[in-house]
Amino acid sequence: MSVPGPSPAGEPRASAFDLAGLLSARGHEALPLMDRHVNPAMAAVLRTIGFDQNYVRGEGAYLFDNQGRRYIDCLGGYAVFAGGRNHPVIRDAIRQAMDLNLPNLPGVGTPRLAGLLAEELVRIAPGDLPKVYFASGGGEAVDAAIKFARAFTGRPKVVFCHRAYHGLTVGALSANGNHEFRESFGPLLEHTREIPFNDLRSLEHALFDDDVAAFIVEPIQGKGVNIPDRDYLRRAKDLCRKHGALLILDEIQTGLGRTGRMFACQHDGAGESWQPDLLVIAKALSGGYIPSSAVLMRDDVHAATFASMQQCSRIQNTFGMNDLAMAAGLATLHVLRDERIVEHAAEVGGYLRERLAARLAGLEMVKDVRGRGLMIAIEFGRPASLALRAGWSLLHKLDESLFCQAVILPLMNDHRILTQVAGHRLDVIKLIPPLVLSRADADEIVEAFDRTVRACHRLGGPVWEVGKKLGAAAMKRLAPARKG
Numbered sequence: 001m002s003v004p005g006p007s008p009a010g011e012p013r014a015s016a017f018d019l020a021g022l023l024s025a026r027g028h029e030a031l032p033l034m035d036r037h038v039n040p041a042m043a044a045v046l047r048t049i050g051f052d053q054n055y056v057r058g059e060g061a062y063l064f065d066n067q068g069r070r071y072i073d074c075l076g077g078y079a080v081f082a083g084g085r086n087h088p089v090i091r092d093a094i095r096q097a098m099d100l101n102l103p104n105l106p107g108v109g110t111p112r113l114a115g116l117l118a119e120e121l122v123r124i125a126p127g128d129l130p131k132v133y134f135a136s137g138g139g140e141a142v143d144a145a146i147k148f149a150r151a152f153t154g155r156p157k158v159v160f161c162h163r164a165y166h167g168l169t170v171g172a173l174s175a176n177g178n179h180e181f182r183e184s185f186g187p188l189l190e191h192t193r194e195i196p197f198n199d200l201r202s203l204e205h206a207l208f209d210d211d212v213a214a215f216i217v218e219p220i221q222g223k224g225v226n227i228p229d230r231d232y233l234r235r236a237k238d239l240c241r242k243h244g245a246l247l248i249l250d251e252i253q254t255g256l257g258r259t260g261r262m263f264a265c266q267h268d269g270a271g272e273s274w275q276p277d278l279l280v281i282a283k284a285l286s287g288g289y290i291p292s293s294a295v296l297m298r299d300d301v302h303a304a305t306f307a308s309m310q311q312c313s314r315i316q317n318t319f320g321m322n323d324l325a326m327a328a329g330l331a332t333l334h335v336l337r338d339e340r341i342v343e344h345a346a347e348v349g350g351y352l353r354e355r356l357a358a359r360l361a362g363l364e365m366v367k368d369v370r371g372r373g374l375m376i377a378i379e380f381g382r383p384a385s386l387a388l389r390a391g392w393s394l395l396h397k398l399d400e401s402l403f404c405q406a407v408i409l410p411l412m413n414d415h416r417i418l419t420q421v422a423g424h425r426l427d428v429i430k431l432i433p434p435l436v437l438s439r440a441d442a443d444e445i446v447e448a449f450d451r452t453v454r455a456c457h458r459l460g461g462p463v464w465e466v467g468k469k470l471g472a473a474a475m476k477r478l479a480p481a482r483k484g
């Protein structure tokens with residue numbers, strides 16, 4: 001590589017960096033590089049299940065591979081694309097932020113965009129949550145929320161739900177109700193307690209000693225797409241208030257339109273006037289571009305941590321208020337409003353859910369189709385007929401998520417629809433596409449599910465073959481470990 005020398009005019013001259021050229025020369029090496037340097041186990045999974053497509057472009061609700069094939073993206077980068085992939089307005093806002101040579105990250109100084117985004121978030125948030133703390137990742141924001149709650153209450157304990165997912169930083173992991181994620185990373189935070197989701201009696205029991213700082217909960221659980229009873233949040237907040245605990249609402253996945261309301265807690269169960277004590281958002285706030293998260297909270301909760309000038313930076317991070325993230329957040333909120341994306345998510349999501357439920361009705365392995373807006377679950381269950389039950393048991397003995405994997409594969413390979421299992425040991429497929437999904441896309445998804453799920457009701461059909469193949473691959477991978 002040549003070292004740039006001064007230009008004839010004496011100005012330093014940087015050699016151009018050619019990203020498109022780099023990708024065109026080496027983009028096809030993504031999988032071997034992942035194997036070598038990033039995550040060989042993940043590379044092996046992608047190869048085994050045939051999810052090693054060479055994607056070269058994303059647009060709206062679609063991904064495109066290097067053969068020009070289009071995929072409907074029902075995973076949406078784990079629910080970050082409210083406005084769709086590469087939304088031109090959000091992209092342009094980030095470009096503008098760069099072209100303006102903004103005084104990014106002044107450190108000790110006033111960031112110009114953070115206050116504007118905070119003001120917007122406070123305006124759309126439920127109730128009165130006037131203070132905003134910015135961070136970059138969801139887990140990082142959850143950790144901060146736990147600290148704010150502990151500082152305010154002077155109490156140690158955090159209560160969380162079975163199957164809860166709040167991230168994998170050590171604080172958030174300590175409140176993770178999926179034990180697969182916790183194993184081998186302990187000891188985690190002390191003074192945490194897991195209770196069943198949607199169970200007020202257990203919550204009251206956990207709060208009884210008045211030593212709980214916070215109850216942290218998702219309005220709809222991401223792992224499994226579990227929807228609580230209509231008045232669960234309202235009554236949980238009442239219990240928290242009675243026992244002096246704060247309610248931290250994790251809307252990292254559900255917030256900013258995902259469920260067909262700006263926030264999932266605004267669905268009618270809780271009521272318009274309901275509000276948590278702390279509200280955590282992330283994912284879609286990024287515009288699908290720049291990692292960004294925020295904790296909105298009551299004035300007094302914020303003031304307990306930042307109680308004096310000496311304490312003004314007790315909770316902080318380097319990148320939270322960076323200008324590109326703030327510009328992406330402001331542009332995302334603009335797009336949600338301007339294109340009525342929240343209303344669209346409610347409409348298309350309702351249409352997709354109803355069509356799926358109607359087409360899959362009566363199939364003995366389909367247990368439930370549920371969700372809100374564009375957060376939809378298709379849950380399978382043990383079949384009644386003897387022959388199917390034998391196949392079902394065999395796959396579950398090999399691996400408890402295998403049945404869904406066997407459905408997901410033909411959805412990808414035969415129909416080019418990218419989906420995911422909704423968590424470990426679950427027979428649930430989750431759809432969280434970009435919120436710009438169209439009715440025509442929804443029709444395609446319904447057709448693909450109908451064909452694939454019907455095929456798995458024919459024993460010995462392609463789905464079972466795929467299941468057996470995956471099961472064999474899983475056993476093969478386990479073999480050397482067992483020997484050792």
Ligand SMILES: Cc1ncc(COP(=O)(O)O)c(C=O)c1O
Pocket residue numbers: 078137138139140142165166167168218222250251252253254282283
């Ligand atoms: C509800 C919820 N909370 C927290 C997180 C963690 O966010 P991050 O992966 O940005 O740390 C996630 C991520 O999937 C989530 O869905």
